[in-house]
Amino acid sequence: MITIKDLRKxxxxxxxxxxxxxxxxxxxxxxxxxxxxxPSAFDELAKALxxxxxAQAKMMNIIALGVIGAFAVVTLVFSVSKYVDDNRANMGxxxxxxxxxxxxxxxxxxxxxxxxxxxLVGYLxxxxxxxxxxxxxxxxxxxxxxxxxxxxxxxxxYVVVPAVAFSLLGxxxxxxxxKRSPLDLIRGTERQGKTKKMKEGKTFLSTLRKTVLFRxxxxxxxxxxxxxxxxxxxQMSFSMDGFGVSPMFFWMMFLIAxxxxxxxxxxxxxFLFQANKEYVSLLxxxxxxxxxxxxxxxxxxxxVSVIGxxxxxxxxxxxxxxxxxxxxxxAELTYTFSVNGFFIALGLFVFTFAVIALYFFKKLKxxxxxxxx
Amino acid sequence: MITVNLVEKxxxxxxxxxxxxxxxxLTIETGExxxxxxxxxxxxxxxxxxxxxxxxxxxxxxxxxxxxxTRMKERELTAFRRKKTAFVFQAYYLMPSLxxxxxxxxxxxxxxxxxxxxxxxxxxxxxxxxxxxxxLSGGEQQRVSIARAIAKEPEVLFADEPTGALDExxxxxxxxxxxxxxxxxxxTLVMVTHNENIACLADRIVRMNSGRIISxxxxxxxxxxxxxx
Ligand SMILES: Nc1ncnc2c1ncn2[C@@H]1O[C@H](COP(=O)(O)OP(=O)(O)OP(=O)(O)O)[C@@H](O)[C@H]1O
Ligand SMILES: [Mg+2]
Numbered sequence: 190m191i192t193i194k195d196l197r198k199x200x201x202x203x204x205x206x207x208x209x210x211x212x213x214x215x216x217x218x219x220x221x222x223x224x225x226x227x228p229s230a231f232d233e234l235a236k237a238l239x240x241x242x243x244a245q246a247k248m249m250n251i252i253a254l255g256v257i258g259a260f261a262v263v264t265l266v267f268s269v270s271k272y273v274d275d276n277r278a279n280m281g282x283x284x285x286x287x288x289x290x291x292x293x294x295x296x297x298x299x300x301x302x303x304x305x306x307x308x309l310v311g312y313l314x315x316x317x318x319x320x321x322x323x324x325x326x327x328x329x330x331x332x333x334x335x336x337x338x339x340x341x342x343x344x345x346x347y348v349v350v351p352a353v354a355f356s357l358l359g360x361x362x363x364x365x366x367x368k369r370s371p372l373d374l375i376r377g378t379e380r381q382g383k384t385k386k387m388k389e390g391k392t393f394l395s396t397l398r399k400t401v402l403f404r405x406x407x408x409x410x411x412x413x414x415x416x417x418x419x420x421x422x423x424q425m426s427f428s429m430d431g432f433g434v435s436p437m438f439f440w441m442m443f444l445i446a447x448x449x450x451x452x453x454x455x456x457x458x459x460f461l462f463q464a465n466k467e468y469v470s471l472l473x474x475x476x477x478x479x480x481x482x483x484x485x486x487x488x489x490x491x492x493v494s495v496i497g498x499x500x501x502x503x504x505x506x507x508x509x510x511x512x513x514x515x516x517x518x519x520a521e522l523t524y525t526f527s528v529n530g531f532f533i534a535l536g537l538f539v540f541t542f543a544v545i546a547l548y549f550f551k552k553l554k555x556x557x558x559x560x561x562x
Numbered sequence: 563m564i565t566v567n568l569v570e571k572x573x574x575x576x577x578x579x580x581x582x583x584x585x586x587x588l589t590i591e592t593g594e595x596x597x598x599x600x601x602x603x604x605x606x607x608x609x610x611x612x613x614x615x616x617x618x619x620x621x622x623x624x625x626x627x628x629x630x631x632t633r634m635k636e637r638e639l640t641a642f643r644r645k646k647t648a649f650v651f652q653a654y655y656l657m658p659s660l661x662x663x664x665x666x667x668x669x670x671x672x673x674x675x676x677x678x679x680x681x682x683x684x685x686x687x688x689x690x691x692x693x694x695x696x697x698l699s700g701g702e703q704q705r706v707s708i709a710r711a712i713a714k715e716p717e718v719l720f721a722d723e724p725t726g727a728l729d730e731x732x733x734x735x736x737x738x739x740x741x742x743x744x745x746x747x748x749x750t751l752v753m754v755t756h757n758e759n760i761a762c763l764a765d766r767i768v769r770m771n772s773g774r775i776i777s778x779x780x781x782x783x784x785x786x787x788x789x790x791x
Contacts, residue, residue: 376696393664393671400659471655474616475714476644476672478637554636558616562655 196303199268201456202261203307206351208445209257210311213250214347215322218315220246221343222323222335235331237518242326244515252508257449260414261304261351262358264456267407269297269359271460273366280367281374294363301356308348325437394485401465402489408457412490413497415454419538420501421508422446427530428509432522451541461486462549469553470561482553487546498538502531564590564718564750566613569622571605582608584773585622590766592627592717593748595741595783597761600770606754607652607722609770613752614647614720615639626718644672648716650724652754654707656695662706663691669713681709684739686732700727708736712743718750725760730791737763738786759789 220243228239273280283293319337327334367374402409426442469482477485506526513522571583582605590596598606611617613624615631623630631642648669656665666678682691685705695703704727711719724740725733741763744751753764761767762784769777 393667396664396667397657397660400664404659467655468657471657472668473640474643474649474655475669476640476642476647478640478644558651558655559611562653 199303201452202264202268202303204452205261205264206304206307207311208449209253209261210308210347211314212253214312214315214343216246216249218343219326222337231332238330239332241516241519263410265355265358266362269362270366273363277374281371285371290364290367294360294367297359297363298356300359301352304355305352308351312344312348325435397485398489401486408461409493411453411457412493415450416494416497417501418446418450419534420498421505423534424530425505427527431527454541455545458545458549466561470556470558474558479553483550563592563627565625567623569612570620571608571612572620582773586775592750595744595751595764596766596768597764598754598768599761604770605773606770610720610722610754615643646717648711648714648719650708650711650721652722654703656703656706658695661692661694665706666709666713669710673715678713681713685709701732721753723754734786759791762789
């Protein structure tokens with residue numbers, strides 16, 4: 190029932206896992222290799238740097254596993270729920286003719302494949318960049334060079350465990366989503382309550398905008414996260430640049446943040462478009478203009494983006510102070526807010542948002558009632 | 563006045579081309595009530611979609627008071643639909659996550675009308691304003707869809723089997739309401755039906771079969787109470 194094509198659609202999931210695994214495995218390998226050294230023989234300065242680097246590796250792991258990992262879980266939940274929504278009627282029919290929830294949801298084990306592919310590619314990318322990364326970290330450390338040694342525990346923890354966990358999570362979440370009567374699934378009965386808070390006397394379009402926004406709660410998180418990526422990580426690369434860290438760090442962070450942000454935003458909007466095709470085609474049939482349709486569809490996410498970007502900005506300032514704290518024995522770092530960084534990150538975000546919205550605007554023009562329903 | 567001239571439309575299904583409309587010509591006067599009659603699959607819905615500017619045609623022209631809508635750009639066509647037409651769809655097409663009231667507001671909003679409760683009352687849905695489409699019966703959904711179309715105060719109303727899901731009594735009430743409105747506001751009404759009795763209500767009866775018009779006759783309209791069901 191779930192085909193490779195469906196898994197390809199969940200490509201975003203693989204990509205997020207890839208980013209998390211890449212960063213996590215790289216810093217974890219370095220940390221483990223570093224632990225092999227005996228710091229008691231180092232002089233004061235080298236020892237402080239050694240400890241700061243250990244802390245830094247730990248922190249990158251927290252970022253990679255915590256933030257991106259949490260996000261990978263959201264992506265999974267999102268992909269599964271999208272899949273269930275798209276195939277609701279089919280699944281309802283299966284249920285109606287006697288398949289159990291478990292028989293239907295066990296197929297979602299396949300979503301673990303996405304995590305496996307993402308994890309494998311991420312780990313390979315990590316192996317490929319190990320030499321450059323180690324050279325960079327070793328440079329001017331003042332203590333013996335850390336050398337890479339292969340440990341099975343790293344791919345086991347970063348590739349196999351996530352794949353298994355994602356398989357289980359996929360099944361579990363699908364199982365939960367299927368816990369409705371077959372008729373509700375077939376008819377696509379909406380869960381009520383979400384729209385109840387709507388005030389009286391609101392205009393139709395603003396109500397629609399809110400309905401679209403709250404109909405898919407996970408999308409709010411998604412778009413917010415994309416904005417956070419730009420506001421936080423992209424800006425952070427500039428703030429770090431102010432410290433005079435190596436360009437490799439700058440570009441690594443910058444590119445991952447951009448790629449993550451762009452793909453998340455694209456994913457979110459393509460889902461939004463798919464999920465609201467019927468609405469838009471109907472609005473068009475009634476003579477609502479394309480601009481009104483776009484506003485109804487994407488308009489609610491503007492404020493979500495603003496909030497995400499603001500949170501990202503604050504979050505990166507926090508991280509920067511954490512880094513200053515970590516390195517305070519080694520280097521006298523002073524942080525100044527990078528105005529350039531802020532505007533470049535903001536500009537990139539607005540640009541991405543606009544380009545993606547425009548792309549779907551173009552697709553919207555081709556929608557007809559018959560194709561959409 | 564709507565002038566339909568030699569309209570052709572086909573659908574491609576892979577390599578097979580299926581001609582659904584095979585050169586249809588028809589003139590509909592402003593304020594006229596025309597019924598389209600024909601067997602299932604004869605192309606009635608497709609024809610309605612084509613002359614209302616919902617779907618592009620392959621050949622021919624569709625003019626409203628001399629303006630050919632088939633030559634309009636998408637943007638102009640949208641503006642045209644907004645100003646002139648409304649549709650009662652065969653498959654209702656209600657927005658599932660909006661209440662009945664909000665669905666009707668979708669139409670009302672276009673003419674700046676705020677209060678749609680009277681409209682819902684008029685189609686017999688008093689007290690169901692806050693229900694979602696999935697909580698309504700098929701016939702109730704159909705009536706929401708009728709209210710939504712009327713809320714838009716169109717000059718031309720296209721109705722694709724607007725009473726298909728209704729019982730006799732509700733169906734008669736709906737038709738009484740629709741026709742009274744049509745006469746009062748001089749709306750041009752193009753209605754598709756399977757029901758010969760309903761056809762007798764119209765000023766004109768157009769019969770279709772496999773993509774062609776096979777007859778087109780004036781009719782002296784009966785009232786809803788005179789017809790059988
Ligand atoms: N999108 C499409 N692609 C291919 N064929 C189509 C498409 N839409 C309609 N058809 C075909 O066109 C023909 C006419 O369809 P249409 O919906 O206009 O019929 P109808 O007269 O409204 O029938 P009914 O009374 O059952 O509603 C049918 O044979 C149908 O199979
Ligand atoms: Mg039809």
